[in-house]
Amino acid sequence: xxxxxxxxxxxxxxxxxxxxxxxxxxxxxxxxxxxxxxxxxxxxxxxxxxxxxxxxxxxxxxxxxxxxxxxxxxxxxxxxxxxxxxxxxxxxxxxxxxxxxxxxxxxxxxxxxxxxxxxxxxxxxxxxxxxxxxxxxxxxxxxxxxxxxxxxxxxxxxxxxxxxxxxxxxxxxxxxxxxxxxxxxxxxxxxxxxxxxxxxxxxxxxxxxxxxxxxxxxxxxxxxxxxxxxxxxxxxxxxxxxxxxxxxxxxxxxxxxxxxxxxxxxxxxxxxxxxxxxxxxxxxxxxxxxxxxxxxxxxxxxxxxxxxxxxxxxxxxxxxxxxxxxxxxxxxxxxxxxxxxxxxxxxxxxxxxxxxxxxxxxxxxxxxxxxxxxxxxxxxxxxxxxxxxxxxxx
Numbered sequence: 001x002x003x004x005x006x007x008x009x010x011x012x013x014x015x016x017x018x019x020x021x022x023x024x025x026x027x028x029x030x031x032x033x034x035x036x037x038x039x040x041x042x043x044x045x046x047x048x049x050x051x052x053x054x055x056x057x058x059x060x061x062x063x064x065x066x067x068x069x070x071x072x073x074x075x076x077x078x079x080x081x082x083x084x085x086x087x088x089x090x091x092x093x094x095x096x097x098x099x100x101x102x103x104x105x106x107x108x109x110x111x112x113x114x115x116x117x118x119x120x121x122x123x124x125x126x127x128x129x130x131x132x133x134x135x136x137x138x139x140x141x142x143x144x145x146x147x148x149x150x151x152x153x154x155x156x157x158x159x160x161x162x163x164x165x166x167x168x169x170x171x172x173x174x175x176x177x178x179x180x181x182x183x184x185x186x187x188x189x190x191x192x193x194x195x196x197x198x199x200x201x202x203x204x205x206x207x208x209x210x211x212x213x214x215x216x217x218x219x220x221x222x223x224x225x226x227x228x229x230x231x232x233x234x235x236x237x238x239x240x241x242x243x244x245x246x247x248x249x250x251x252x253x254x255x256x257x258x259x260x261x262x263x264x265x266x267x268x269x270x271x272x273x274x275x276x277x278x279x280x281x282x283x284x285x286x287x288x289x290x291x292x293x294x295x296x297x298x299x300x301x302x303x304x305x306x307x308x309x310x311x312x313x314x315x316x317x318x319x320x321x322x323x324x325x326x327x328x329x330x331x332x333x334x335x336x337x338x339x340x341x342x343x344x345x346x347x348x349x350x351x352x353x354x355x356x357x358x359x360x361x362x363x364x365x366x367x368x369x370x371x372x373x374x375x376x377x378x379x380x381x382x383x384x385x386x387x388x389x390x391x392x393x394x
């Protein structure tokens with residue numbers, strides 16, 4: 001990371017230097033081009049003006065020379081002498097020239113002075129232009145020197161960058177080589193560890209399998225022994241159970257012919273008027289626990305027997321008692337529901353007048369215990385709590 005940071009810093013420095021050199025160099029180039037064009041234009045104008053001046057000077061010099069020649073020739077000749085043939089001017093012309101010569105000479109001198117002044121101004125302008133050009137050239141040389149200096153710095157920086165890149169490349173190559181060697185060494189180590197772990201796990205699995213096979217064999221043998229013992233015990237118990245069942249059958253037959261405690265025997269049935277107020281379902285369960293069932297009324301004679309049983313019990317003070325009938329299986333059809341789960345049709349009709357009339361809210365059968373309606377049936381809500389009569393058939 002340190003080498004990469006140093007390389008990035010060097011590249012940024014060089015790019016910044018090149019960017020800084022681009023703008024001044026372009027500006028100087030444009031300025032040089034403008035100055036060159038201005039100097040060339042001014043020189044061209046100066047050449048043209050100088051050419052015109054030289055032509056004017058030549059014409060003036062020629063005219064002055066001719067005038068001087070004429071003036072000198074006129075002064076040399078005597079006025080009494082006859083004019084020579086080469087002189088083409090007459091006396092009036094010479095007199096006129098003599099009178100205008102001073103003014104012409106003054107005009108000529110003024111014109112010459114103006115020309116000299118013009119030449120002086122042109123000379124000063126040329127000197128100023130030369131000085132400006134020299135100053136600009138000096139500035140350009142200084143700028144050029146600065147540009148060359150910066151260019152050399154850029155070259156040095158680029159050289160440093162190239163060298164740094166080469167060094168970084170070599171360092172990266174060396175680092176990559178070392179990393180590759182380390183990775184290969186680690187890979188070899190990992191492969192060895194995996195191979196060792198695999199071999200160790202295989203040995204453990206083999207030992208475990210051997211132990212499992214041995215344990216299974218031992219368990220099989222133990223199970224066979226246990227099964228043999230259990231079979232012997234079962235055979236012994238079966239004999240004992242058979243004896244017990246036989247004895248129970250005999251006891252049941254004997255017990256069936258007798259009534260449980262608290263029950264009164266009348267004919268082939270035993271009756272018990274239970275003075276505990278319970279729901280119809282709880283009453284049926286209690287009778288079942290007493291090895292009996294809720295009363296099933298079969299005829300008028302049984303009504304008279306049950307009336308006597310109730311009268312002799314503590315339940316005689318209650319006006320209603322549960323017996324076994326219900327229409328929970330089929331609404332509107334009351335049946336005897338015996339403990340064995342088999343419903344039986346009502347073989348005897350002991351309903352009170354206008355009963356049953358409770359529809360779906362009165363689904364269980366009870367009997368009246370009062371003089372005006374003694375032992376008559378009525379449908380009643382099964383969740384009401386009243387005493388009940390149990391019956392055990394012998």
